[in-house]
Amino acid sequence: MPILPAPQPDAGLEWVRTHLAHLSGDEPRASRIRGGQAAADAALATLDLTGYARTRSQVLPQAARGASRLSPYIRHGLLTLPQVWQAAGVAPAADRSKYRDELLWQEYARHLYARIGPGLVQSLRTEPRVSSSQDPWPREMACMNRTVGELEQDGWLVNQTRMWLASQWTVRAGRDWREGDLFYRNLLDGSRAANRLGWQWTTGAGSAKPYGFSRWQVEKRAPGLCHTCGLNKACPIQHWPDSRVGPKVDGPPGVTGGRTGSGPGGPLLTGEPEVVWLTAESLGTQDIPRCRRTRTCRGCSCSTSRCWLGCGCPASVWSFWPRPWPNWTARCAWGTR
Ligand SMILES: Cc1cc2nc3c(=O)[nH]c(=O)nc-3n(C[C@H](O)[C@H](O)[C@H](O)COP(=O)(O)OP(=O)(O)OC[C@H]3O[C@@H](n4cnc5c(N)ncnc54)[C@H](O)[C@@H]3O)c2cc1C
Numbered sequence: 440m441p442i443l444p445a446p447q448p449d450a451g452l453e454w455v456r457t458h459l460a461h462l463s464g465d466e467p468r469a470s471r472i473r474g475g476q477a478a479a480d481a482a483l484a485t486l487d488l489t490g491y492a493r494t495r496s497q498v499l500p501q502a503a504r505g506a507s508r509l510s511p512y513i514r515h516g517l518l519t520l521p522q523v524w525q526a527a528g529v530a531p532a533a534d535r536s537k538y539r540d541e542l543l544w545q546e547y548a549r550h551l552y553a554r555i556g557p558g559l560v561q562s563l564r565t566e567p568r569v570s571s572s573q574d575p576w577p578r579e580m581a582c583m584n585r586t587v588g589e590l591e592q593d594g595w596l597v598n599q600t601r602m603w604l605a606s607q608w609t610v611r612a613g614r615d616w617r618e619g620d621l622f623y624r625n626l627l628d629g630s631r632a633a634n635r636l637g638w639q640w641t642t643g644a645g646s647a648k649p650y651g652f653s654r655w656q657v658e659k660r661a662p663g664l665c666h667t668c669g670l671n672k673a674c675p676i677q678h679w680p681d682s683r684v685g686p687k688v689d690g691p692p693g694v695t696g697g698r699t700g701s702g703p704g705g706p707l708l709t710g711e712p713e714v715v716w717l718t719a720e721s722l723g724t725q726d727i728p729r730c731r732r733t734r735t736c737r738g739c740s741c742s743t744s745r746c747w748l749g750c751g752c753p754a755s756v757w758s759f760w761p762r763p764w765p766n767w768t769a770r771c772a773w774g775t776r
Pocket residue numbers: 495505506507508509510511513514541542544545546548596597598599601602605623626628629630631633634635637638641
Protein backbone atom coordinates (compact mmCIF):
# COMPACT_ATOMS: atom_id res chain seq x y z
CA MET A 440 0.00 0.00 0.00
CA PRO A 441 1.55 3.37 -0.97
CA ILE A 442 2.40 5.82 1.81
CA LEU A 443 0.47 9.01 1.14
CA PRO A 444 1.82 12.49 1.94
CA ALA A 445 0.33 14.18 5.02
CA PRO A 446 -2.44 16.67 4.15
CA GLN A 447 -1.77 20.37 4.71
CA PRO A 448 -3.95 21.91 7.42
CA ASP A 449 -7.31 22.98 5.96
CA ALA A 450 -6.54 21.34 2.62
CA GLY A 451 -8.14 18.04 3.56
CA LEU A 452 -10.81 18.06 0.88
CA GLU A 453 -8.33 18.68 -1.91
CA TRP A 454 -6.10 15.96 -0.47
CA VAL A 455 -9.00 13.49 -0.53
CA ARG A 456 -9.83 14.46 -4.13
CA THR A 457 -6.23 13.93 -5.18
CA HIS A 458 -5.42 10.73 -3.34
CA LEU A 459 -8.64 8.95 -2.45
CA ALA A 460 -11.16 9.92 -5.14
CA HIS A 461 -11.11 6.35 -6.46
CA LEU A 462 -12.57 5.18 -3.13
CA SER A 463 -15.50 7.54 -3.29
CA GLY A 464 -18.78 6.76 -5.02
CA ASP A 465 -19.41 10.42 -5.77
CA GLU A 466 -17.84 13.87 -5.38
CA PRO A 467 -16.02 14.12 -2.01
CA ARG A 468 -17.49 16.71 0.38
CA ALA A 469 -16.32 18.08 3.70
CA SER A 470 -18.52 17.11 6.61
CA ARG A 471 -18.98 19.34 9.62
CA ILE A 472 -17.85 16.38 11.71
CA ARG A 473 -14.08 16.34 12.05
CA GLY A 474 -12.24 13.05 11.85
CA GLY A 475 -9.25 11.82 13.81
CA GLN A 476 -8.35 10.79 17.32
CA ALA A 477 -7.87 14.38 18.60
CA ALA A 478 -11.37 15.32 17.44
CA ALA A 479 -12.81 12.16 19.00
CA ASP A 480 -11.08 12.85 22.33
CA ALA A 481 -12.27 16.46 22.32
CA ALA A 482 -15.86 15.39 21.59
CA LEU A 483 -15.76 12.94 24.49
CA ALA A 484 -14.19 15.46 26.86
CA THR A 485 -16.96 17.97 26.17
CA LEU A 486 -19.81 15.46 26.17
CA ASP A 487 -22.79 17.01 27.94
CA LEU A 488 -25.84 14.78 28.12
CA THR A 489 -28.05 17.11 30.11
CA GLY A 490 -31.51 16.90 28.50
CA TYR A 491 -30.53 13.98 26.25
CA ALA A 492 -33.57 11.86 27.12
CA ARG A 493 -35.91 14.65 26.05
CA THR A 494 -34.02 15.96 23.02
CA ARG A 495 -32.21 13.04 21.42
CA SER A 496 -34.86 12.85 18.69
CA GLN A 497 -35.02 16.59 18.03
CA VAL A 498 -34.29 17.40 14.40
CA LEU A 499 -34.74 21.17 14.14
CA PRO A 500 -33.54 23.65 15.11
CA GLN A 501 -30.13 22.05 14.99
CA ALA A 502 -29.03 23.91 18.12
CA ALA A 503 -31.73 22.07 20.09
CA ARG A 504 -30.52 18.60 19.12
CA GLY A 505 -29.58 16.44 22.07
CA ALA A 506 -27.84 13.65 20.13
CA SER A 507 -24.16 13.34 21.01
CA ARG A 508 -22.88 12.86 17.42
CA LEU A 509 -20.22 10.47 18.69
CA SER A 510 -21.22 7.67 16.32
CA PRO A 511 -18.49 8.17 13.68
CA TYR A 512 -15.83 7.90 16.40
CA ILE A 513 -17.50 4.88 17.98
CA ARG A 514 -17.95 3.18 14.64
CA HIS A 515 -14.29 3.50 13.72
CA GLY A 516 -12.94 2.48 17.08
CA LEU A 517 -11.62 5.91 18.13
CA LEU A 518 -13.90 5.78 21.15
CA THR A 519 -14.78 2.48 22.77
CA LEU A 520 -18.20 1.71 24.21
CA PRO A 521 -16.84 1.31 27.79
CA GLN A 522 -15.13 4.72 27.52
CA VAL A 523 -18.34 6.41 26.41
CA TRP A 524 -20.38 4.47 28.97
CA GLN A 525 -18.12 5.78 31.70
CA ALA A 526 -18.23 9.36 30.41
CA ALA A 527 -22.03 9.23 30.65
CA GLY A 528 -21.73 8.54 34.37
CA VAL A 529 -21.87 12.22 35.37
CA ALA A 530 -25.11 12.95 33.46
CA PRO A 531 -28.45 13.42 35.24
CA ALA A 532 -30.01 10.02 36.01
CA ALA A 533 -32.72 9.98 33.30
CA ASP A 534 -30.28 11.15 30.61
CA ARG A 535 -27.56 8.76 31.72
CA SER A 536 -29.95 5.85 31.66
CA LYS A 537 -31.39 6.70 28.22
CA TYR A 538 -27.95 7.25 26.75
CA ARG A 539 -26.62 3.99 28.12
CA ASP A 540 -29.66 2.21 26.65
CA GLU A 541 -28.57 3.46 23.24
CA LEU A 542 -25.02 2.28 23.79
CA LEU A 543 -26.50 -1.12 24.60
CA TRP A 544 -28.30 -1.10 21.23
CA GLN A 545 -24.91 -0.60 19.65
CA GLU A 546 -23.50 -3.45 21.67
CA TYR A 547 -26.47 -5.65 20.76
CA ALA A 548 -26.10 -4.86 17.05
CA ARG A 549 -22.46 -5.89 17.19
CA HIS A 550 -23.25 -9.15 18.96
CA LEU A 551 -26.01 -9.98 16.53
CA TYR A 552 -23.74 -9.19 13.61
CA ALA A 553 -20.92 -11.24 15.09
CA ARG A 554 -23.37 -14.11 15.36
CA ILE A 555 -25.10 -14.07 11.96
CA GLY A 556 -22.83 -11.75 9.96
CA PRO A 557 -24.05 -11.36 6.38
CA GLY A 558 -27.24 -13.18 7.44
CA LEU A 559 -28.41 -9.82 8.81
CA VAL A 560 -29.34 -8.93 5.23
CA GLN A 561 -32.23 -11.38 5.62
CA SER A 562 -35.36 -10.19 7.33
CA LEU A 563 -35.37 -11.45 10.90
CA ARG A 564 -39.12 -11.75 11.53
CA THR A 565 -41.33 -10.64 8.66
CA GLU A 566 -40.83 -9.76 5.01
CA PRO A 567 -42.13 -6.25 4.26
CA ARG A 568 -44.18 -6.16 1.07
CA VAL A 569 -42.37 -4.79 -1.97
CA SER A 570 -44.94 -3.06 -4.10
CA SER A 571 -43.41 -0.33 -6.24
CA SER A 572 -40.36 1.26 -7.77
CA GLN A 573 -41.45 4.86 -7.19
CA ASP A 574 -39.00 7.49 -5.98
CA PRO A 575 -39.01 6.91 -2.22
CA TRP A 576 -37.43 10.21 -1.24
CA PRO A 577 -39.13 12.91 -3.38
CA ARG A 578 -37.19 16.12 -2.98
CA GLU A 579 -40.41 18.18 -3.31
CA MET A 580 -41.16 17.11 0.26
CA ALA A 581 -39.25 19.51 2.52
CA CYS A 582 -38.68 16.78 5.12
CA MET A 583 -37.08 14.49 2.52
CA ASN A 584 -35.15 17.28 0.85
CA ARG A 585 -33.70 18.49 4.10
CA THR A 586 -32.84 15.02 5.38
CA VAL A 587 -31.33 13.64 2.19
CA GLY A 588 -29.41 16.91 1.77
CA GLU A 589 -27.95 16.60 5.26
CA LEU A 590 -27.04 12.97 4.65
CA GLU A 591 -25.21 13.89 1.46
CA GLN A 592 -23.52 16.95 2.92
CA ASP A 593 -22.58 15.81 6.41
CA GLY A 594 -22.71 12.03 6.20
CA TRP A 595 -24.60 11.95 9.46
CA LEU A 596 -28.21 12.09 10.67
CA VAL A 597 -29.96 11.94 14.02
CA ASN A 598 -31.70 8.66 14.72
CA GLN A 599 -35.11 10.24 14.11
CA THR A 600 -34.43 11.25 10.50
CA ARG A 601 -32.78 7.88 9.81
CA MET A 602 -36.13 6.37 10.74
CA TRP A 603 -37.94 8.84 8.48
CA LEU A 604 -35.84 7.82 5.50
CA ALA A 605 -36.09 4.08 6.13
CA SER A 606 -39.83 4.20 6.80
CA GLN A 607 -40.53 6.41 3.80
CA TRP A 608 -38.49 4.04 1.64
CA THR A 609 -40.20 0.80 2.60
CA VAL A 610 -43.37 1.38 4.59
CA ARG A 611 -44.70 4.14 2.32
CA ALA A 612 -42.96 3.70 -1.03
CA GLY A 613 -43.00 -0.10 -0.87
CA ARG A 614 -39.35 -0.51 -1.78
CA ASP A 615 -37.18 -3.38 -0.59
CA TRP A 616 -35.38 -2.32 2.58
CA ARG A 617 -32.11 -3.79 1.33
CA GLU A 618 -32.12 -1.42 -1.62
CA GLY A 619 -31.71 1.55 0.69
CA ASP A 620 -27.99 0.97 0.72
CA LEU A 621 -27.21 4.40 -0.67
CA PHE A 622 -28.06 5.64 2.80
CA TYR A 623 -25.42 3.41 4.39
CA ARG A 624 -22.80 4.43 1.88
CA ASN A 625 -23.20 8.09 2.77
CA LEU A 626 -22.91 7.65 6.52
CA LEU A 627 -19.65 8.42 8.31
CA ASP A 628 -20.75 5.93 10.94
CA GLY A 629 -22.05 3.45 8.33
CA SER A 630 -21.92 0.09 10.05
CA ARG A 631 -23.33 -3.12 8.69
CA ALA A 632 -24.35 -4.13 12.19
CA ALA A 633 -26.22 -1.01 13.37
CA ASN A 634 -27.42 -0.01 9.92
CA ARG A 635 -29.06 -3.28 9.04
CA LEU A 636 -30.55 -3.56 12.50
CA GLY A 637 -31.87 0.02 12.17
CA TRP A 638 -33.52 -0.78 8.84
CA GLN A 639 -34.92 -4.03 10.17
CA TRP A 640 -36.34 -2.36 13.23
CA THR A 641 -37.86 0.58 11.35
CA THR A 642 -39.45 -1.32 8.48
CA GLY A 643 -40.86 -4.15 10.58
CA ALA A 644 -38.54 -6.75 9.02
CA GLY A 645 -37.06 -7.35 12.46
CA SER A 646 -39.71 -5.95 14.78
CA ALA A 647 -43.34 -6.53 15.61
CA LYS A 648 -44.58 -3.42 13.82
CA PRO A 649 -43.13 -0.98 11.29
CA TYR A 650 -42.41 2.58 12.34
CA GLY A 651 -45.00 4.72 10.59
CA PHE A 652 -43.63 8.01 9.37
CA SER A 653 -46.10 10.85 8.95
CA ARG A 654 -46.45 14.61 9.11
CA TRP A 655 -47.05 14.37 12.82
CA GLN A 656 -43.41 13.49 13.53
CA VAL A 657 -42.14 16.26 11.26
CA GLU A 658 -44.23 18.87 13.04
CA LYS A 659 -43.17 17.56 16.43
CA ARG A 660 -39.45 17.08 15.77
CA ALA A 661 -38.79 19.80 13.20
CA PRO A 662 -41.27 22.57 13.97
CA GLY A 663 -41.71 25.03 11.13
CA LEU A 664 -40.35 22.76 8.41
CA CYS A 665 -43.78 21.96 6.94
CA HIS A 666 -44.46 25.67 6.45
CA THR A 667 -41.51 25.84 4.05
CA CYS A 668 -42.81 22.87 2.04
CA GLY A 669 -44.35 23.30 -1.39
CA LEU A 670 -46.61 20.37 -0.56
CA ASN A 671 -47.76 21.84 2.75
CA LYS A 672 -51.39 21.92 1.63
CA ALA A 673 -51.22 18.57 -0.18
CA CYS A 674 -48.96 16.66 2.16
CA PRO A 675 -48.44 13.07 0.93
CA ILE A 676 -47.73 11.91 4.49
CA GLN A 677 -50.60 13.71 6.18
CA HIS A 678 -52.06 10.46 7.54
CA TRP A 679 -50.50 7.40 9.12
CA PRO A 680 -49.33 4.74 6.67
CA ASP A 681 -50.58 1.19 6.57
CA SER A 682 -48.61 -0.48 9.34
CA ARG A 683 -49.47 -4.12 8.71
CA VAL A 684 -46.48 -6.41 8.75
CA GLY A 685 -45.67 -8.73 5.85
CA PRO A 686 -45.61 -12.53 5.99
CA LYS A 687 -43.61 -14.17 8.77
CA VAL A 688 -40.18 -15.56 7.90
CA ASP A 689 -37.84 -17.95 9.69
CA GLY A 690 -34.92 -15.51 9.68
CA PRO A 691 -31.32 -16.34 8.84
CA PRO A 692 -29.81 -19.65 9.94
CA GLY A 693 -28.47 -19.57 13.46
CA VAL A 694 -30.44 -16.55 14.60
CA THR A 695 -32.17 -18.52 17.31
CA GLY A 696 -29.23 -20.71 18.29
CA GLY A 697 -26.76 -23.29 17.04
CA ARG A 698 -23.86 -22.78 14.69
CA THR A 699 -24.11 -19.99 12.15
CA GLY A 700 -21.14 -20.53 9.87
CA SER A 701 -20.45 -16.79 9.89
CA GLY A 702 -16.83 -15.95 10.46
CA PRO A 703 -13.91 -18.36 10.44
CA GLY A 704 -13.86 -21.38 12.76
CA GLY A 705 -10.37 -20.50 14.00
CA PRO A 706 -7.56 -17.98 13.52
CA LEU A 707 -6.54 -17.36 9.90
CA LEU A 708 -2.84 -16.58 9.72
CA THR A 709 -1.73 -14.88 6.53
CA GLY A 710 1.43 -13.20 7.85
CA GLU A 711 2.84 -11.35 10.82
CA PRO A 712 0.72 -8.25 11.44
CA GLU A 713 2.32 -5.10 12.79
CA VAL A 714 -1.00 -3.74 13.95
CA VAL A 715 -4.47 -5.26 14.15
CA TRP A 716 -7.46 -2.93 14.23
CA LEU A 717 -10.66 -4.72 15.03
CA THR A 718 -14.06 -3.19 14.52
CA ALA A 719 -17.46 -4.79 14.12
CA GLU A 720 -16.91 -4.73 10.38
CA SER A 721 -13.62 -6.58 10.57
CA LEU A 722 -15.34 -9.90 10.90
CA GLY A 723 -15.27 -10.99 7.29
CA THR A 724 -15.37 -10.03 3.65
CA GLN A 725 -18.66 -11.66 2.82
CA ASP A 726 -20.95 -8.86 3.78
CA ILE A 727 -21.81 -7.09 0.61
CA PRO A 728 -25.16 -5.85 -0.54
CA ARG A 729 -27.23 -7.87 -2.92
CA CYS A 730 -26.89 -6.22 -6.25
CA ARG A 731 -30.32 -5.57 -7.67
CA ARG A 732 -29.44 -3.08 -10.34
CA THR A 733 -27.25 -3.01 -13.32
CA ARG A 734 -24.21 -0.91 -12.66
CA THR A 735 -21.86 0.77 -15.04
CA CYS A 736 -18.28 0.36 -14.06
CA ARG A 737 -16.07 3.47 -14.16
CA GLY A 738 -12.33 3.04 -14.25
CA CYS A 739 -12.31 -0.62 -13.31
CA SER A 740 -8.76 -1.88 -13.12
CA CYS A 741 -9.55 -5.47 -12.25
CA SER A 742 -9.43 -8.16 -14.86
CA THR A 743 -12.63 -9.94 -13.91
CA SER A 744 -15.43 -9.90 -16.41
CA ARG A 745 -18.04 -11.23 -14.04
CA CYS A 746 -19.62 -9.63 -11.05
CA TRP A 747 -18.36 -11.17 -7.84
CA LEU A 748 -21.61 -10.23 -6.18
CA GLY A 749 -23.18 -12.95 -8.26
CA CYS A 750 -25.79 -10.63 -9.71
CA GLY A 751 -24.69 -11.04 -13.28
CA CYS A 752 -23.81 -7.45 -14.06
CA PRO A 753 -20.52 -7.09 -15.92
CA ALA A 754 -17.41 -6.34 -13.87
CA SER A 755 -19.38 -4.67 -11.17
CA VAL A 756 -17.33 -3.83 -8.11
CA TRP A 757 -18.40 -1.75 -5.19
CA SER A 758 -16.21 0.73 -3.44
CA PHE A 759 -16.77 -0.94 -0.11
CA TRP A 760 -14.16 -1.75 2.43
CA PRO A 761 -13.14 -4.47 3.02
CA ARG A 762 -12.61 -5.58 -0.53
CA PRO A 763 -11.78 -9.15 -1.41
CA TRP A 764 -8.36 -8.13 -2.71
CA PRO A 765 -6.46 -5.01 -1.72
CA ASN A 766 -5.45 -4.20 -5.30
CA TRP A 767 -9.03 -3.90 -6.48
CA THR A 768 -9.41 -0.21 -6.91
CA ALA A 769 -12.42 -0.20 -9.19
CA ARG A 770 -15.63 1.54 -8.37
CA CYS A 771 -19.07 1.57 -9.86
CA ALA A 772 -21.64 4.26 -10.41
CA TRP A 773 -25.33 3.63 -9.89
CA GLY A 774 -26.80 2.67 -13.19
CA THR A 775 -30.37 2.40 -14.28
CA ARG A 776 -32.64 -0.55 -13.97
C1 LIG B 1 -32.34 3.14 9.54
C2 LIG B 1 -31.22 3.31 10.58
C3 LIG B 1 -29.90 3.18 10.18
C4 LIG B 1 -28.88 3.33 11.13
N1 LIG B 1 -27.58 3.18 10.72
C5 LIG B 1 -26.58 3.26 11.62
C6 LIG B 1 -25.23 3.06 11.23
O1 LIG B 1 -24.93 2.79 10.05
N2 LIG B 1 -24.25 3.18 12.18
C7 LIG B 1 -24.55 3.47 13.48
O2 LIG B 1 -23.63 3.57 14.30
N3 LIG B 1 -25.82 3.64 13.89
C8 LIG B 1 -26.85 3.55 13.01
N4 LIG B 1 -28.15 3.73 13.42
C9 LIG B 1 -28.42 3.93 14.87
C10 LIG B 1 -28.50 5.39 15.33
O3 LIG B 1 -29.39 6.11 14.53
C11 LIG B 1 -27.16 6.08 15.34
O4 LIG B 1 -26.21 5.31 16.04
C12 LIG B 1 -27.24 7.45 16.02
O5 LIG B 1 -28.21 8.25 15.39
C13 LIG B 1 -25.88 8.13 15.96
O6 LIG B 1 -25.95 9.44 16.46
P1 LIG B 1 -25.36 9.82 17.88
O7 LIG B 1 -23.94 9.39 18.00
O8 LIG B 1 -25.66 11.26 18.10
O9 LIG B 1 -26.27 8.94 18.83
P2 LIG B 1 -26.66 9.14 20.35
O10 LIG B 1 -28.14 9.25 20.42
O11 LIG B 1 -25.88 10.22 20.96
O12 LIG B 1 -26.28 7.72 20.97
C14 LIG B 1 -24.94 7.42 21.43
C15 LIG B 1 -24.40 6.21 20.74
O13 LIG B 1 -25.25 5.08 20.98
C16 LIG B 1 -25.28 4.25 19.83
N5 LIG B 1 -26.66 4.22 19.31
C17 LIG B 1 -27.63 5.15 19.46
N6 LIG B 1 -28.79 4.73 18.91
C18 LIG B 1 -28.52 3.50 18.39
C19 LIG B 1 -29.31 2.54 17.69
N7 LIG B 1 -30.61 2.74 17.42
N8 LIG B 1 -28.71 1.40 17.28
C20 LIG B 1 -27.40 1.16 17.54
N9 LIG B 1 -26.62 2.03 18.21
C21 LIG B 1 -27.17 3.18 18.62
C22 LIG B 1 -24.35 4.88 18.80
O14 LIG B 1 -23.09 4.29 18.90
C23 LIG B 1 -24.33 6.34 19.24
O15 LIG B 1 -23.16 7.01 18.81
C24 LIG B 1 -29.19 3.60 12.49
C25 LIG B 1 -30.54 3.74 12.87
C26 LIG B 1 -31.54 3.60 11.92
C27 LIG B 1 -32.97 3.78 12.35
